[in-house]
Amino acid sequence: MEESDSMNIQDVIFRRISVRTYQPEPASIDDLEAVRRAGERAEALTEADMQFHLRTDRQMGREIKGLIGDYGKTIHAPHYIVLASREREGYLTDAGFRFEQMVLDATALGLGTCWVGLMFKEASLRSTLGLDGSWRMIVLSPIGRPLEKSLTNRMLRTLAGSKGRKPIDQLFFWQRHGEILPGSVTSNQRLMQVLEATRWAPSWMNRQPWRFVLLDREILVYKMQCQNREGKDYNRLDCGIAMCHMHLTARALGIKGRFKLGSFEVPGLSGAEPIGKYILENKLL
């Protein structure tokens, strides 16, 4: 999402939901291409090679469509966007970070999306896309005009436990894990808007595995769980998504920072996996 569009980023974040039922008619090809390109041009956290492939329903092939949706339900849509990546340190977090930028661009254009982790064997999808074995298939999203007022969609969101989010005080801490945010933070409206938009990030099964410790000039990002299937830890994707919400909202509100992936000791907690730090240009308070 371009910096000039970022004024309404919070609206877009709160408007986005997972859409699992679509109008059968294709969306505008210009819009779909614009979304795909937004993914390819998205701000990145690593130098991993990534490709965003736009496919029609027919091009996806029956074999693959039967496997879409590891929640046990095939999602029918006129188009799909597939993210392929080469492996590199931090690539899953980065994939989450980049793909969510694209998802938000799609939302801003009125298009529905739904993160679908690619847990199944990758070979058939890779050959459908004409890619060689150096590429990993990370995630895909159906994309198209949402079927408004769809009862099925509402039911599926309820089944996926999508409606709520953990409260701020279970996700964001001050100086060390478990330490509740002081009044100087909770009364800072700009900062609270950033945390609220981050809290609203989608995650696999809505598990919200990410946690954040706010320091004077940094925000530490780490995760509590490991959902590892076929060598892919979905919770790293989840962290990248939350980091995308944090970064886009902070930027829109004039808080300047950049993420640096890497290891650190999580203050006050052993056993969590460090993901990275949001390094701020100015003091947080």
Ligand SMILES: Cc1cc2nc3c(=O)[nH]c(=O)nc-3n(C[C@H](O)[C@H](O)[C@H](O)COP(=O)(O)O)c2cc1C
């Ligand atoms: C990495 C990842 C994988 C997901 N995989 C699926 C999936 O296979 N099928 C599905 O229906 N939803 C999937 N979701 C969507 C989540 O269930 C959804 O984002 C979460 O419940 C929050 O709901 P919301 O997106 O409507 O806000 C996935 C989300 C993420 C982030």
